[in-house]
Amino acid sequence: MNSDSEPELSADTLQILQQVMREQQEQEERFEQLRQQALKDKAEEEAITMDVFREDWQLSQFWYDDETSETLAREILDNTNAESLVCCISSPTVYVKLMSMDPPGKNNMFLFEFDTRFEVYGRQFVHYDYLTPSEFRLAEELKGSVDLVVVDPPFLNEDCLTRTLETVKFLLKEGGKIVLSTGLVMAPIAAAAGLELTTFMPSHRNGLWNDFRCYVNYKPSRFTLKA
Known part of the structure; x- marks a missing residue:
């Protein structure tokens, strides 16, 4: 591989990265649901946790x-x-x-x-x-x-x-x-x-x-x- 080649991630590293990205996407989707509820004045405070x-x-x-x-x-x-x-x-x-x-x-x-x-x-x-x-x-x-x-x-x-x-x-x-x-x-x-x-x-x-x-x-x- 020459010096101009892009570095490749190992299979294990790539799998971890993909898992992190999936978790982040799920968290962002959950947050957007809560935001939409708040905009409609229907936020359920008891359902919100810091995990969001x-x-x-x-x-x-x-x-x-x-x-x-x-x-x-x-x-x-x-x-x-x-x-x-x-x-x-x-x-x-x-x-x-x-x-x-x-x-x-x-x-x-x-x-x-x-x-x-x-x-x-x-x-x-x-x-x-x-x-x-x-x-x-x-x-x-x-x-x-x-x-x-x-x-x-x-x-x-x-x-x-x-x-x-x-x-x-x-x-x-x-x-x-x-x-x-x-x-x-x-x-x-x-x-x-x-x-x-x-x-x-x-x-x-x-x-x-x-x-x-x-x-x-x-x-x-x-x-x-x-x-």
Whole structure:
């Protein structure tokens, strides 16, 4: 074979590649079905799982494992009722788990997220970019009225966390609750915002080398404050 010849894949490699492509196509078809349902206002939230959404590492997406997402979803339910306003900011794993539980106040629960694939949730999806928070829709409607916010800033740096916490401050009502999931390295910024470190350590499906922690501004029900 001369240097101008195209490299050939082995039979085993080709078979693996074809399998990956088939799985991706099936996932895309399932996602399109959900999207069409949402456009018709007939999205079945309880049928949506995170398996529909592939992580996009370019967007710094690292999905929680089932135990973490369920713990945080139940923490929301423990501290809200059907009339409470809830926002999950850059934390789609928690939101998807929460919707799958068919909570009584689901129409008052919103997902603020950059990834437009989550538009399957219709009006409860708010396209959100932490760099331009003033542009997200529903801003004035929700200003100062949200009872509980779960937030997981997409990037582990001071600028991202500071900007995202400004959004939280904008949304939260007086006495509202915050659940922040981010790295231990962000502890000083969290503390400056009035958040305390807890014993809960969020974990991710595919692992993450950063030491992730959870911070709150109230006494949580599913985990405890760190002594």
